[in-house]
Amino acid sequence: MQLLLLTAGLGLLSVLGAQGPQLTPAHAQELVGRWHIKLWAGTFPIPVKRRSHPIPPFTLAMNELQKLEFRMNLTKPIGCIPFKLPLDIGPKPGVFHTWYKYRIYINFLPGKQHAIAHFNDTIDFSKHVMMMLMGRSLDEDPEAVRTFEEFAESKGLNQTDIARPPPLEACELPPDS
Structure with a gap:
């Protein structure tokens, strides 16, 4: 389940058609480092009890x-x-592409401490949207949350579609991985 979420989430790391001046397209080198999934939303059929399952941090590296x-x-x-x-x-x-040929969009929020990744494509003949708010730390940022909620709504998702998973530190990545 985490693999599906992450594949879709990173394969979902896209912010297709990011609207408004508050989002800035991310260059690969700017994304390098450790990130936490703060919020995510999507149309994939994930059971409700799994939507708030803890998610470990991830790293983006060249x-x-x-x-x-x-x-x-x-x-x-x-x-x-x-x-x-x-x-x-x-x-x-x-704009980034997975080996599945899915397009993922990643845009920074002001300050570049948060980004929205967005995926919007057809999988198995069904149209799916997946997005996440990622942050460089676990610190709360109400403005980033508000921007993500507005972005999700602009892509046809509801507030009830947004999951707020707790962080999971049990499976840390080594620093040089």
């Missing part, structure tokens, strides 16, 4: 092929399982 790479350790009964998703850098700032 890999040896000079691709931006999403890295997260997933907690499984057998232990921590590393998950990596390379993202091709698109033709415009803020």
Whole structure:
């Protein structure tokens, strides 16, 4: 389930058609570092009890092929399982492509401590939207939350579609991963 959320979430790391001057397309080098998923929303059929399941932090790094790479350790009964998703850098700032050929948009909020990642595509003949508010720290930022809520609403989602997962630190990524 976490893998689906993260694949969709990072594969979802897109902010398609980010509206308004408060969002700035992200360049790959600006995204490098550790991030936390603060909020997420989407149309994928995820059971309600799983929507608020704790999510570990993730890292965005440049890999040896000079691709931006999403890295997260997933907690499984057998232990921590590393998950990596390379993202091709698109033709415009803020646009990234997964190997599935999905387009992901990532835009910074003012201050570049928060970003919105957005995915909007057809999977298995159904149109899906997935987005997340990611932050460099666990600090609360009401303005970032408000911006994310407005963005989600502009993409056809409701306030009830927004999940607020608690952080999970049990499966830390090593600093050099």
